[in-house]
Amino acid sequence: MNTTTAPWLIVALREVETKLRDKAFIISTIVTLLFIIGSVAVTGFLANRTSNFAVAATDDASFRVLEQVIQDRPEDVELSISRLAPEQAEQQLSAERLNATLSGSADAQEFTLTGFNAVDQELSSLVREAMKTVKTDQLLAEAGLESASLPDNEDLILDQLHGDSERAAMASAMALVFSFLFYMATFLFGMPIANSVIEEKQNRVVEILASTIRLRQLLAGKIIGNVVLAMIQLLAFLSIGLLAAYISPIQIPFLGVVTQVAGWFVVFFFGGFLLLAGIWAALGSLATRTEDLQQSSGPVVGLLMAVLFIGLYAKGSFLVVASYIPIVSSAAMPSRLLSGEVAFWEPILSLAILLAACWLVLLFAEKIYGRAVMHTGGALTLRKALKLEV
Missing domain, CATH: 3.40.190.10 (Periplasmic binding protein-like II)
Known part of the structure; x- marks a missing residue:
């Protein structure tokens, strides 16, 4: 091992390299990019046909x-x-x-x-x-x-006291897109973190690694590597989608607003995914088999489904509350920003809460990981893991 290179960086680079060699990951990314381009192209073709x-x-x-x-x-x-x-x-x-x-x-x-x-x-x-x-x-x-x-359909004029109906339709559609991207990424990159931890426990590789580097460095490398991959893929999806929208022959309303909010979404995505990455790593350390993970990951999957459904259905005061709840805020606050009815300090406060929660969860995940990852006597609960000695 090169002593001039930080151990966590070596682990992170290994995670990135392994994923980039995964044919399923490469194919799914290319297919998704082609789907994004094709969707915009087909929409433009149908609109101008x-x-x-x-x-x-x-x-x-x-x-x-x-x-x-x-x-x-x-x-x-x-x-x-x-x-x-x-x-x-x-x-x-x-x-x-x-x-x-x-x-x-x-x-x-x-x-x-x-x-x-x-x-x-x-x-x-x-x-x-x-x-x-x-x-x-x-x-x-x-x-x-x-x-x-005779009375005519045009005699009925649609109006509303609050907001803009066309912008509301755009916000609803983009909220679904943001929620789905977050949901997809957390499964595509979050679950493999837990599976990687379980595999290292089963093969006793973690014991060899622990004799070379600190467990904190190993955990940090795994999380950072997958966060980098998730961010690169997200930026690729958003960049290609926005570029296709800008060069599309049809005029897409509020495209400038979508571009600005996409930047906020990237920041909230980073915080939310980093928090979830810590949770997935902790769950992997508690399990000894893949079957154990399937049983213990139920609450996390439920939380991710909640994020997706909030993108679909959340409105009014419920959406406001959700925009301050960590992880859920990764989709809820960008959804509110699309409407243009958010004070300048609200996304900053929401992001601060998210990052604070992220820091606490990562510290707790490190504590669980350090105690449970070397345990091979069966699946652990959080209470049992906290009682183990480091």
Whole structure:
């Protein structure tokens, strides 16, 4: 061992090197990055795609319906219409020169939209709405009324006393993203810390290592190595996602706000993951088999699920309280920051509480690890581990 290199750094580098050689880790990271890029690309493509339809009417009533479709169609729909005899329309449809034909009954009360293999759902929806409009106008004309006198959907104006609905929708979506990233990382990098500790106990490797370096250095190296890996992966996911969003052809609202809050999320993620890394290491030292870990990790898994569900459902005062609870605050405070209704001192206070809790948990984890990691006589409880001599 090189005496000029700190023992904890050697352990940390070993953890990083081992993970970077893991094909499953590399493949999952690449797949996730591709999924992020693909999601933004598909969203941009769908948002800018223009639908083109060619439809022929076989009678005057059907032609009026198609004219109404042209008036009501959204900007991303192009429609070309024509008036053809039934036989001609069928021939062009069979030759696939038309997307559909529209025919009305003798009393113009029913219409049939015919496609070659199938009728496009978007086209059928547009024709259905236009048909209702035309028939309604006809009935009103017969009664001596005009459609302009009827109530309209636009007569209802949506407003709210507090906040911005569009920003609230963005905050809800990004809160889910932040919560999921935290949840995924803590399993991808947290659980292996515990499994590594168990493996070293089973193979008696920890006894050899303990004769060379202090257990505190060994624990620090394991935690730091996995924290570095988790932070690198998180930064890669966020950077690629934000870059794809910025170069996307569609205008994503509040993208600047998301970028700023992403920085806060990285800081809160660091504190929350560091705290959990200490917990996973302690749990690994208490166990002697993987099965023991599965039984003792229930509360941690439940806490992680709580973080994920808070990202999904937490609102109002519950979210405010959650933003000051360590670990949960890693997702809750960034979620609040997205809304823009947080005082400048609140994230600082929340982060201070998180880091203080992190420090206490790491000290406790070191105490448990130092007593339990050399024990091979079966799984331990916290009470039993604290009674063991160092």
